[in-house]
Amino acid sequence: MADIIIKNAYVLTMDPDAGDIKKGTVVIEDGKITEIGVKTKESADTVIDAKGSVVMPGLVNTHTHAAMTLFRGYADDLQLAEWLEKHIWPAEAQLTAEDVYRGSLLACLEMIRSGTTSFADMYFFMDETAKAVEASGLRASLSHGLIELWNEEKGENDLKEGKRFVRAWQGAAKGRIKTMYGPHAPNTCSDEFLAKVKEAARQDGAGLHIHVLETEAELLAMKERYGKCSVHMLDDIGFFGPDVLAAHCVWLSDGDIEVLREKGVNVSHNPISNMKLASGTAPVYKMLERGVNVSLGTDGCASNNNLDLFEEMKTAALLHKLSTCNPTALPARQVLQMATVNGAKALGTETGMLKTGMKADMIIVDMKKPHLTPCFDVPSHLVYSAGGSDVRTTIVDGKILMQDYRVMVLDEQKVIEEAQKAAEELVARVNS
Ligand SMILES: C[C@H]1O[C@@H](n2cnc3c(O)ncnc32)[C@H](O)[C@@H]1O
């Protein structure tokens, strides 16, 4: 007998070798997808009748800072440098481990509710984010943020903590947690330090998560310091490879795109954060055209201000039609691919597609809604009309985290109340 059978659903497989199934069944056993089709096994511990719904791969958020939910709406309408240096970093100096746990748990709840099944995170007190991931049932690739700021002692301490975290949590939560090294950015970490971090990652077989060329200010500072941009500096120190997840990549030249493609670097495109902080428009159309693996991220809740990847998908589609004056740029299926297949590739999670043998991370989206009626094309609705609140069921590793809008794994009210209290006390400390 199977663990879970989802039947009567529109199955959006995202598998290039298989089409969609209009009225199909997905069978889950031992955390994996064991059958997909029309005629499958019929008995299971849990049978979900998904008539009027779409079952699809869970969404993958490849760049966030989960605990920053506590700073949602804290410092709006600013450019990155002022936002970070005058508001966010002073506030983060007051963070406690408990705050990070509360904020991360709130983020996990928000992600479960809006259909994200795995995410990549870079922050501080990462044991707490890992505990929240463990408790929530989500999948995550976590890194301790390393911000050297040309201070050798700080760099050493940060790297020591990053290394401890990588080794302590690799493969935890029954393999749902992976760990990475998280050097913050080429304009906050020296080239020598970045080379050391790369070597540590190589020794531990861990990936690297870094912000790259988010702003023009970064590009100018790099040219001034090194006579070349971030991408070429990172390339020259041997930093790049398919183990690298580069967030933002806004201020890229054609040559930079070629380097990213050649080295198999994974890019996390964060259109809402880039728009809100007025950082610029990443050349996503060109990157995709040239074969760079571009995925989607929300960034943290202080620059977005939520974790809803449905909003991110729609924004990406619209932004790149506008920026290229080309309505055929980033069609719905390609954007869905960025949020699923490409994200899973970036995190190396064996998810992102509904395919026999893959890990069972999937969501069921309720299509019986006024704003989703009528439905001529499912991908179109998922990108242009649906929102995170249309997700009715979320499954990770074959475990149901939310069923019919009811979150099964967390005490929702308690998570919200405790995060609210933590945020109020944190801001009071910042202002005192
Ligand atoms: C881990 C550190 O990164 C900071 N951060 C959050 N969002 C961004 C961003 O868009 N660019 C650069 N740095 C960012 C976060 O506040 C932590 O200090």
Ligand SMILES: [Zn+2]
């Ligand atoms: Zn970020």
